[in-house]
Amino acid sequence: MKLSLREQIQAAFFAIIIAGLSQLTIPLGLIPLTGQTFAIGLAVTFLGTRTGTMSIMIYLLLGLIGLPVFAGFTSGIGILLGPTGGYLVGFLFNGLLTGTMLSYRPDAYWWGIIANIAGAFATLAFGTLWLKWSTGMTWLAAFNGGFVLFILPGIIKAVAAAILGIFLRKRLGGKLALK
Template sequence: MKLSLREQLTAAIFAGVIAVFSQIIIPLGPVPLSLQTFIVGLTVTLLGRKTGTWAIIIYLLLGLIGLPVYAGAGSGIGAVLGPTGGYLVGFLFTGLLLGTLLKKVPLTFFWVILANLISFIVTLLFGSIWLKIANDLTWTAAMLGGFLHFLLPEIIKAIAAGTIGVLLLRRLPEKFLSSK
């Protein structure tokens, strides 16, 4: 996957934006409620699959090398292997899926919100599976605590990311954004 210098710089800037939004959290036990999925969705909505996914990869790598960019200033391999690791890994698949879906649908409010919601559900599934393994939970406990508990906030975030994304896509000059 080859990116132009502009796309690389845009991905790096948005990785920083993801890191900032990741610090906006509400602690709710082992998995906090944060704005990570919102900003991941908005990033991919604006930048497309290629550049948006690179922004997510850069963000994940920044945390892996020890910079406190994950939710609650988390970082390192311990954060990835801990209870929230599945959500972090899920962001990568969310970016790929969301970017792919957005290439196939009209960029209307309905379709962009729906694509964000479907992609956010992928993050929740990755997170719940990882939560089950990391905390040795039953499937019921993992799905209740890692999926259902976050479903309503993710619906709200999908609506926000899709709405803001469509509004910005309609208003920003096309040269600002990467190729979809």
């Protein structure tokens, strides 16, 4: 995936935004409620599939090499392999799904909301499967604790990311070529 210098800078900038919003956390037991999914949706909605997903990859790589960018200023492979690791992996699929869907109707707010909700649900699905696998919880416990609890906050963050991302793209960049 070859990005222009401008796209590389944008991806790096949004990786920083994701890292910053990751620190906005509300503890809800094993899995905290964070600003990460809002930041992921905003990055992909504003930057498009390719550059937005690159920003997610940069964010994940920063955390994997030890920089404290994950929620709660954590980092490392242990976080990725722990109970919340599926959500981190799910961010990539969130970005790809949201960006691909947005490429069909990039300027329609209603479509942006649907795309961001679908992406948020992809994150929740990966996170729930990983939670079940990594903790040995029952399917019902993992579903209730890792998915159901986050549906309403996920929808709210997805709507906000879609509206803000499309608004900013229209105001700052004109027609963004979503790739």
